[in-house]
Amino acid sequence: MKVNDDARPKASPIPGIAHITLASHADGLSELSVWRQTMSPGAATPPHHHDCDEVVLCLAGWGEVHSHGQVQRFGADATLILPAGRDHQIFNVGPTPLETIGILAATPVVTRQPDGVELTLPWKS
């Protein structure tokens, strides 16, 4: 058992995305990685998928998730369900930071471009 107290995202190498890994294999887990991110207005993730299930919780702001031709707008208290292997891209479409919790069922997390090529994440996962 361990308690981490810092939950403030820090600037990352991806423009417009601040990130902190709240929980991962570095904390003794083998099945979960939990991230907190802040996305600036106008910013977006690259299109990608993971080899594991993902859930994204929106804490504040307004976003849009695009996945396989579907587009859904979301705001605070929305839960995004992204089963393993589904390509998706998340945009901040509001005037304020988009605050999210990213929950992934693996650690480390494998992240791939839609063509299957692995993306190297700039943070521990």
Add this chain to the structure above:
Amino acid sequence: MKVNDDARPKASPIPGIAHITLASHADGLSELSVWRQTMSPGAATPPHHHDCDEVVLCLAGWGEVHSHGQVQRFGADATLILPAGRDHQIFNVGPTPLETIGILAATPVVTRQPDGVELTLPWKS
């Protein structure tokens, strides 16, 4: 891809604990279950463990987690790391509701008393 909009915990059969399952196998996942709970002042979970990794995020209030003789107090923005199989019990030790997100690396989730006997959860997991 699916977006759930309701994140408000509802009264559960466990006294002092309101619960909503934000994401689970009912949403098409096979590896993750995500819960949001509100625990009333003075309330506690039973001592228990899961067969999978768990992470608890504290959104508001003050709690205490007891696990294998360790006691740690926590507040908003704390992340509790509870690897698979570790007994734990969470108490609301503050004067306000304890608001948490429970993240589990399985769906449905197996929950056991410290003696290993399975506890039947009163919600879908």
